[in-house]
Amino acid sequence: MTDNSSEIPESSRNVFEGADQQLQSGNIAAAKEAFEEISAKVPHTSRLKLLEARILVADGKLAEAAKAYENACNMQDASADAFTDLAKLLKSTGNNAQAREVLRIAFRKFPQTPQVAAKLALALLDEGHIEQARKLIDYSLKIGPDDLEVLETAGIYCRATGSLELAIEHFGQALQKLTLASSTKRRTLYVRLSLQLAEAHKEYGEVKSAESTLRLILKKMPESTRAWLILSDVMRFKKGSPEIKRMQQLLVNHSGQLSLSDRIDLNFALGKAWMDIGDAKQAMSHLNKANQLHRSQYSYDIEAVCRRLKNYGRTCLPVAQSNDTQAQTPDTPDLPLPIFIVGMPRSGTTLVEQILATHPKVFGAGELTTLPRLKNTVLGLDFPDAPDSKERAASKEVLSTLAKLYLQESRQHLPEGFEDNHYLIDKMPGNFMFCGLILAALPHAKIVHCRRNPIDTCLSCYSKYFVSGQSFTYDLAELGRYYRSYEKLMSHWRQKLPKEKFFEIDYEDLVADIERESKRLVEFLGLDWSEDLLAFHNTKRAVRTASSNQVRQPIYNTSLERWRPYKNELKPLFDALSIKPD
Incomplete structure (x- = not known):
């Protein structure tokens, strides 16, 4: 990026570069020594403040780092790096709005x-501003067509919006321009780009290309644990x-x-390997370790989460009982x-979407974060737990705003030529909690609830390392309790929602007779x-879920009753589910 260091003596510039290299290699002490050396010679520069901030980040002193970044941004010789680093730190601490504003200021400057x-562009994409993000990506490619960071970001954008052919092209171009040198920075960038390329191939159904990319990474850098994890998902292990x-x-x-x-x-990858082979004890040993390690990183209140699920049922008036408070929508809505x-994760939602998206009048948009984000924006972060939540959910103005914003954002995912499709699929499983709210705000919508054997569902969740969210899946007892709360809420919706709007399908029935259920x-x-629809596995489309590999295959029944070999390892789950396995 920009380097406003023309007035810095060459000797100090060399020390700066050395300090950056020490930081990249994890040698914080050496970076601190370099910082002290430069401070005595060049005391008042943005670059010095930037180095100080980066050292503080590496040392875990994030509040102090934020202040140092702000000081660097406010100096006359401020660089773009100071702003982008500050935005990165703000995002990592959950301050997304502030991070976005810092980047807006940086773009103006x-x-x-x-x-x-x-x-x-990526910050705007995270907030659902797809069209604005696209324009910025196009602009960045126009003024920096050979820049590695720009090509990577363009790939990330295309991957997130389902343009996987373009994503593969951008990641491939970046890798071609990258000379794999011995520097830590370039090695890290090589792995990051290659992993992104492999994931894009996997999501596009190009499993062999994904596997070859991953094996190339591991040939050059066998210590890349993320490459092992992704490889474990695309290959089938055998004994030996x-x-x-x-x-x-x-x-x-x-x-x-x-690292942790x-x-x-590695433990998730080995768990998958031993599951493939059929060694339940070895598999659960690694899966238990992987889940325990991941669960140790965050606090999670299962009581509060289950209480919130219950409150959704109490607060969101089902459409059949709230015709007087429905959002005002035209009798003939736009397509x-x-x-x-x-449904629950791993319950067959990806399979059902893949089948429906094969239909010429249906577009599958994947797991959209739109509705959960708009729920927070329109109804508030404290909904449905706040005392006035029922009043908020019954407001015509609130429901109309929610509907308008949802339709505007979700339809931005439609590729050119798909505007006249009859349906657009939003396959975010966790939207099950919003069923009443959905039909109150969008009375023309349809809801498909996917069900699967509870033990198979929970074991499948426990065996997967999810990209984000799903915090309830990393402890068997918590997973079982969450499932019970989900089950109770869905029973509530089943009783209250109109049958012409709410449809249920069982994974086991779909596997047994795909034509009948389809x-x-x-x-x-x-x-x-x-x-x-019966040849759904041949449909070429983006699938960005944990089941992306499975839906590229014809229907199979090997996932039925999958839990039985693991019966002796699942007691905490059985207790939480109140199930006595036969």
Whole structure:
């Protein structure tokens, strides 16, 4: 990025560069020594403040780092790096709005710095401003077409919006321009770009390309635990697979060099490997360790979460009982209409979306974060726990605002040529808690609830390392309690919601007779039957979920009753579910 160091003596510039390299390699003490040396020579520069801030971040002193970054930003010789680093720190501490505002200021100050435009694009994308983000990505590519950071950011944007062919192209271009040198920074960038490329291939159904990319990473950098984790998801392990021995050796022989995240990656990967082989004891040993390590990183109040789920049922008036408070919508609404596919994670939601998205009049937008975010924006972070939550959910103005904003944002995901589709799928499983709210705000919407055997569902959740969220899945007892609360809420919706708007499908029934169940789905949606739905696995589209690999295969029944070999390892789950396994 920008480097406002022309007035810094060359000797000090060399020390600056050395300090940056020490930080990248994790040598904080050496970076501090360099900082002290430069301070005596160049006491009042933005670059010095920037170095101080980065050292403070590496040392875990985030509040002090934020102040140092702010000082660097306010100096006359401020660089774009000071602003983007501050925005990164703010985002990491949950201050997304402040981070976005810092990037807006940076863009006004450094309009010709392509990396700033690219970072602002991602910040806007996180808030659902897809069109604004796209324009900034296009602009950053125009002024910085060969910049590695811009190409990576463009790939991330395209991957997030489902343009996987473009994402693969951008990541590939960045890798071609990157010379894999011995520097820590370039090695880190090589792995990061290659992992993004592998994930994009996997999500696009190009499993062989994903696997070859991952194996190339591991050939050059066998210590890349994230590459092992993703590889474990795209390959099928057999007894004697050499990959298992290599992961075990990495976990044991390099334990002192592995971070907490590294150990989580390897244990989840080994858990998957032993599940493939059929060794339940070995699999659960690694899965228990992986989940315990991940769960140790955050606080989570399962009591509060279950109470909140209960409050959604009490607060959100189902459409059948709230016709007088529904959002005002036209009798003939604009297309496409929303379909919400809901349920527990790993309950078959991705499979159902893949089948429906094969229909020529249905577009699958994937797991949109739109509704949970708008719930917070329109109804408040304290909804549905606040005393006046019921009044908020019954307000025509609130519901109309929610509907308008949801439709505006979700339809931005439609690619060119899909505008006339009859339905747009939002497959965020956790939207199950909003069913009453959905039909009050969007009375023309349809809801499809996916169900699966509770033990199979929970075991499948426990075996997966989710990209984000799903905090309830990393402890068997908490997972079971969450499932029970979800089950009670869905029973409530089942009783209250109109059948012409609310449809339920069981994973086991779908696997047993895909044609019959698919026809039921199509009939519920009022669409014509298409034989193409039975060949859903051939549909070329983006699938960004933990089941992206499975839906590229024809229907199979190996996931039925999958829990039985693990019966002796699941007592905390059985107790929480109040189930006595036979």
